Amino acid sequence: MANFKLRKAEPKDVPDILRLIKELAKYEEMEDQVVLTEKDLLEDGFGDHPFYHCIVAEVPVEHQKVKGCSVIGFAMYYFTYDPWIGKLLYLEDFYVMQEYRGYGIGSEILKLLSDTAVKTRCSSMHFIVAESNKASIEFYKKRGASDLSLEEGWRLFRIDKDYLLKMSAEE
Amino acid sequence: MANFILRKAEPKDVSEILRLIKELAKFEEMEEQVILTEKELLEDGFGEHPFYHCIIAEVPQGEQSVEGYTVIGFAMYYFTYDPWIGKLLYLEDFYVMKEFRGYGIGSEILKLLSETAVKTRCSSMHFIVAEWNKSSIEFYKRRGASDLSLEEGWRLFEISKGSLLKMSTKQK
Numbered sequence: 120m121a122n123f124k125l126r127k128a129e130p131k132d133v134p135d136i137l138r139l140i141k142e143l144a145k146y147e148e149m150e151d152q153v154v155l156t157e158k159d160l161l162e163d164g165f166g167d168h169p170f171y172h173c174i175v176a177e178v179p180v181e182h183q184k185v186k187g188c189s190v191i192g193f194a195m196y197y198f199t200y201d202p203w204i205g206k207l208l209y210l211e212d213f214y215v216m217q218e219y220r221g222y223g224i225g226s227e228i229l230k231l232l233s234d235t236a237v238k239t240r241c242s243s244m245h246f247i248v249a250e251s252n253k254a255s256i257e258f259y260k261k262r263g264a265s266d267l268s269l270e271e272g273w274r275l276f277r278i279d280k281d282y283l284l285k286m287s288a289e290e
Numbered sequence: 291m292a293n294f295i296l297r298k299a300e301p302k303d304v305s306e307i308l309r310l311i312k313e314l315a316k317f318e319e320m321e322e323q324v325i326l327t328e329k330e331l332l333e334d335g336f337g338e339h340p341f342y343h344c345i346i347a348e349v350p351q352g353e354q355s356v357e358g359y360t361v362i363g364f365a366m367y368y369f370t371y372d373p374w375i376g377k378l379l380y381l382e383d384f385y386v387m388k389e390f391r392g393y394g395i396g397s398e399i400l401k402l403l404s405e406t407a408v409k410t411r412c413s414s415m416h417f418i419v420a421e422w423n424k425s426s427i428e429f430y431k432r433r434g435a436s437d438l439s440l441e442e443g444w445r446l447f448e449i450s451k452g453s454l455l456k457m458s459t460k461q462k
């Protein structure tokens with residue numbers, strides 16, 4: 120049974136956060152897509168106006184299964200706004216190192232996120248899941264998640280920087 | 291030809307923002323789902339930590355709408371964070387009153403949003419569109435938008451308050 124604790128991330132956690140972001144990206148076979156740096160994470164998360172918040176899961180040094188890693192899981196979230204109901208909590212990344220799964224750490228993180236959402240008067244929590252990720256879809260559905268893409272037919276779109284530049288330069 | 295300006299929303303615009311939110315919801319046949327109040331819009335948008343930002347499209351007094359409105363369009367956006375690339379601009383609502391369409395107001399709003407995104411060092415702009423809204427999908431695709439749901443198979447999920455409360459009060 121893993122002895123762990125959950126806490127708010129601090130500036131010193133930035134290297135571990137980046138490591139875990141890369142591990143999760145590797146699992147999605149997208150590791151080379153991570154261009155974010157520790158400097159970006161530090162400025163963006165711990166400056167005047169944080170653009171994201173993190174919860175980290177930590178084990179005591181003596182319980183490390185992977186040498187040098189006591190931060191073994193994290194959740195990155197931020198607040199979004201629904202024009203019909205107001206504030207929402209948006210769960211962006213959520214990952215526990217493989218060696219530490221099966222101990223309920225993920226469930227505890229989700230519980231803390233739920234507490235946070237309720238305390239900050241958010242109406243719900245939103246997140247996206249790849250349709251191929253059946254295990255995650257089940258994990259969330261067990262906890263009451265509904266697939267809005269299925270129910271309401273929403274499609275996520277993106278306009279990339281070069282098109283933004285093109286539009287902003289247009290006469 | 292509509293004579294209009296675009297500007298950042300101010301606290302005084304909150305009732306107009308709510309009106310336009312409701313008009314857009316009506317278009318989506320969801321008007322009764324809008325439970326947000328002017329008080330919340332004021333606190334959430336103009337407090338110490340704004341949870342959203344708005345651009346307003348306004349016409350002069352002499353060119354107001356049939357019902358007498360000068361605020362005739364808006365875009366609501368906020369910043370999100372992609373763990374691989376950093377800051378993104380997320381376009382949440384975008385609406386121009388019917389009688390003011392066809393004058394390029396929507397394009398100008400999108401242009402201003404693009405400038406904002408670039409200035410604030412955002413890597414891209416994200417937004418969701420209902421799959422049945424073909425004209426909006428075309429509007430965005432013409433400007434370089436790609437359908438991530440199609441290309442990458444992302445599905446948007448929701449855990450609503452009832453389930454959040456259930457989870458947050460569950461004993462270990």
